[in-house]
Amino acid sequence: MKTTLTVNAREYDVDNDPRRTLLDTLRDDLGLPGTKKGCDHGQCGACTVLLNGERVNSCLCLTAMHDGDEITTIEGIGSPDKLSALQEAFVKHDGYQCGYCTPGQIMSATAMLKEISDGAPSYVSDDLQTASLSDAEMAERMSGNLCRCSAYPLIREAIAMASEVKK
Amino acid sequence: MKPFDYIRAGEIEDVAGGQIIAGGTNLLDLMKIQVVAPDALVDITRLDGLSDIAEHEGGLRIGALVTNTTVANDARVREGWPLLSRAILAGASAQIRNKATTGGNLLQRTRCPYFYDTSQACNKRAPGSGCAAMGGAGRMLAIFGTSEHCLAAHPSDMAVAMAALEAEVEITNASGETRCVPMNDFYRGPADRPDVETVLGDGDLVTAVILPTPRAGERQTYRKVRDRASYAFALVSVAGSVRMEGDTIKDVALAYGSVAPHPWMDQKVVEMLEGETASNELFQRAAKTLVPETAPHPDTEYKITLLRRTFIAAMRQLTGLADSAGTDISRAHS
Numbered sequence: 214m215k216t217t218l219t220v221n222a223r224e225y226d227v228d229n230d231p232r233r234t235l236l237d238t239l240r241d242d243l244g245l246p247g248t249k250k251g252c253d254h255g256q257c258g259a260c261t262v263l264l265n266g267e268r269v270n271s272c273l274c275l276t277a278m279h280d281g282d283e284i285t286t287i288e289g290i291g292s293p294d295k296l297s298a299l300q301e302a303f304v305k306h307d308g309y310q311c312g313y314c315t316p317g318q319i320m321s322a323t324a325m326l327k328e329i330s331d332g333a334p335s336y337v338s339d340d341l342q343t344a345s346l347s348d349a350e351m352a353e354r355m356s357g358n359l360c361r362c363s364a365y366p367l368i369r370e371a372i373a374m375a376s377e378v379k380k
Numbered sequence: 381m382k383p384f385d386y387i388r389a390g391e392i393e394d395v396a397g398g399q400i401i402a403g404g405t406n407l408l409d410l411m412k413i414q415v416v417a418p419d420a421l422v423d424i425t426r427l428d429g430l431s432d433i434a435e436h437e438g439g440l441r442i443g444a445l446v447t448n449t450t451v452a453n454d455a456r457v458r459e460g461w462p463l464l465s466r467a468i469l470a471g472a473s474a475q476i477r478n479k480a481t482t483g484g485n486l487l488q489r490t491r492c493p494y495f496y497d498t499s500q501a502c503n504k505r506a507p508g509s510g511c512a513a514m515g516g517a518g519r520m521l522a523i524f525g526t527s528e529h530c531l532a533a534h535p536s537d538m539a540v541a542m543a544a545l546e547a548e549v550e551i552t553n554a555s556g557e558t559r560c561v562p563m564n565d566f567y568r569g570p571a572d573r574p575d576v577e578t579v580l581g582d583g584d585l586v587t588a589v590i591l592p593t594p595r596a597g598e599r600q601t602y603r604k605v606r607d608r609a610s611y612a613f614a615l616v617s618v619a620g621s622v623r624m625e626g627d628t629i630k631d632v633a634l635a636y637g638s639v640a641p642h643p644w645m646d647q648k649v650v651e652m653l654e655g656e657t658a659s660n661e662l663f664q665r666a667a668k669t670l671v672p673e674t675a676p677h678p679d680t681e682y683k684i685t686l687l688r689r690t691f692i693a694a695m696r697q698l699t700g701l702a703d704s705a706g707t708d709i710s711r712a713h714s
Contacts, residue, residue, distance in 0.1 A: 214386055231386035231421070234408075254409050255476060267449070267478040273405050274479070277386050278423050325474065333453050336469040336610070339705050341458045356610035357473025 214277040220245065221289030227276065235274035236260045239286060247287035247316050251359075258358035261317040261324075262286050268324035270357075287316035290323060299323055299375040308371035310362035321358045322372045328354070329376075346376055382417040389424045393554045396583035398422035402445055403480040405472070406488040415489075415496060415505055430483075430587055433457075438593035441550070444483030444586045448538065449474070451482060460594035462708030463619055467541030467602040473611050483586035486539050486549065486566070487578070490532035490641075491520060491613055503529045504574040511574075519679040520613065523687070524640040526676045530574030533638050535613045539563065540637035541602055543645060544619035548590045554583035560590060567642030577641070595631065598623045598710040603694045604637070605686055614638040616687045621710070622698035627657045629699060636670075639687060646670055658699035663692045 214231045217224060220243060227242050236253070239245045239262070251259030253272045260271040263285040271284075291297035299319050302308070309315045329350075334341040337353045344350075351369045360368065389395055399418030401407055402425055410416040424430070430445040433454055440461075442451055451457055452468040472480065494500040494512040501510035513521055513531045522533035548560040566578055580586070600621045606612040617637035623630045632653045636644040652666045667688040675681045696702035 231384065232381040254412065255405055258473065258475060261475055264478075268475050269479045270405075270475045273408050273476075275386075275401075275404065275408065278401070278404070278425060321475065328474070333449075334458065334465065334469065336466060337705075341462050341465050341708060353610050354474060357475045 216276050216280045218276070218279060219283045221285060229276050231275065231277045233276045234272050235262070235264075235276050235279060235284070236271040238276040239271060239284070245286050245288050248320075249313055249316055251314065251317075256359070257314070257317075258321060259314050259317040261320040261358065263320060263324060266324075266327075268321050268357075285320075287320055290319070297323070298378045299326075299372065302371040302375040302378070303368070306367050306371040306374060308364060308368045309360075310364050314358060314360045318355070318358050318360065318368055321355060322368075322375070325351075325354045326372070326376055346373065348373075381411045382414060384418050385420045387420055387422045389422050389427055392427065392552055392556060392585060392587075393583075395422050395424060395585050396554050400424055400585070403447070403484045405476045405480045406484065410489065410496075413496065414498060424585070436590060439591045442482050442589045442591065444481060444550075444588055446482050448472070448477040448480045448482070448485060451538075452477065459711045461541075461545055461591055461600070462710060463600035463602050463621060464538070464541045464545060464591070466600075466706065466708065467537040467604075467617075467619060470602060470604045470614075470617075471537035482538075482589055485536055486542075486586060486589070488534075488536060489577075491535050492518070492532040493520075495532060504532060504570075504577075507573065507575045513677065517679060518677045519682070520615070520638070521677050521680050522638075522640045523672055523675045523680050523683050524636075524644050525569050526641065527570040527572065527574070529572055530570035530641070531677055532570070532574065532641060534567070534640065534642050535638060536643070537602070537604060537614060537617060537637060540617055540635045540643040541619045542589060542591070543635035543643035544621055544633045545594075546592055546633065548592075549586055550588040550590055551580065551584050552587040553581070553585075558587065563643060564645055570641050574641075594710045595621075595623055596711060598631070599698045599700070599707055600710055601694055601697050601704075601707050603690055603697070603706070605690055616683055616690050618687075618690050618694040619643075620694050620698050622695075624658070624699060629653050629656055629658055634691075634694075636687065636691075639683060653695070658695075658701055660692070660696070660701065663695045666695070667691045 249259040251257035255270045255273040262271045329344045398420035430443040452465045500512040521531040543563040549566045604617040619635045697704045
């Protein structure tokens, strides 16, 4: 199945078995191993990427269904000499232990900060008309990203710091 | 996954005969473990006219391909049907809600572990093979509407809210003819065919959900009880909407989730509440009417107590006897 994807602002033509997931395409065909395979069933969030600007689990996407779509991976938001605000905050606050979930956490948080600035509510919002970034809100909004080392408090500190930088 | 032919549908008539895929958040999971192994996979995400929320006879028509996130965030839904926003936001994770669609959410399969385990008997997965949940472990199973062939519960939060809001499912057949069925007639009980879950026939496609006009001033809530605070299926849930006049309950709509093979409703309970003065004693009596005396599986006995308490807490919230976060007032939109 021939598919054209734009990944990190670069266009790729891939020819995949229709069973191939976007996650496997990114890692194995395009040489972008920053996106991690955890559970491969949409439960852990390690494979989180931005699909047309929105966070999704790339393990639950068939590449063939995404012809013409734009994807951003962890490789697309910063580089070792020019980290994104969130990447820098994760380093500074030690927002990881083993680091395996970190690319997914950072991609998810990148989208989450935009969702809050767009005014999207969450299940724990007292009022559906407003969006805020309290600790409880962060925990709820990031619940699709598991960290088996349980670095959650430091991950939330890192996100809070990055959101301050953004302001 | 087993090999399949991938077909990108351009017209509604292309959908007959294949396994339909849209968001794929449940289906791909099932295909990876070969609980579902279609010969042909029909991608409907490029069909026209299914991706919008439009105003419709005072209510809304939500296209089947509109994502869960888009529905929950829609300004009109937040104003007029806040219960629906809350129920959707209570489900899954942000990543999954961004991909999952309105039609797909209705059609998601049970999370009964025996349905997922291809080495076990399951009448829903392999008709006639039996039900390993009977005599097995089953704290997520249903307490209402089961049959001797299946004890599974429907896991959706969204569908429960839509049932309470008296939504209808719009179905289009291969000839392009459209019909609407109330949410509760859309699902079939398991009876002797637990594998047939809805009234959809071959070539039928869910094309939209229709929400009727909201009643301004209603209090609405979606109360979900689960094993962890977020990203978990409900053990029980209560979707409710109440209009009060002083202390008197005027209109009530209620639906209950994760307790039956489909969103559960009970007209007797509604009749006990309407026209009465809100009180703890009334809610205790109504709760007793709502719940069954025994559960069909010993592992779900706890759901009887949990549902009774969740119902009472929701009614106290909805009638103003208790102040609680998560109560929203519906505002009519124009």
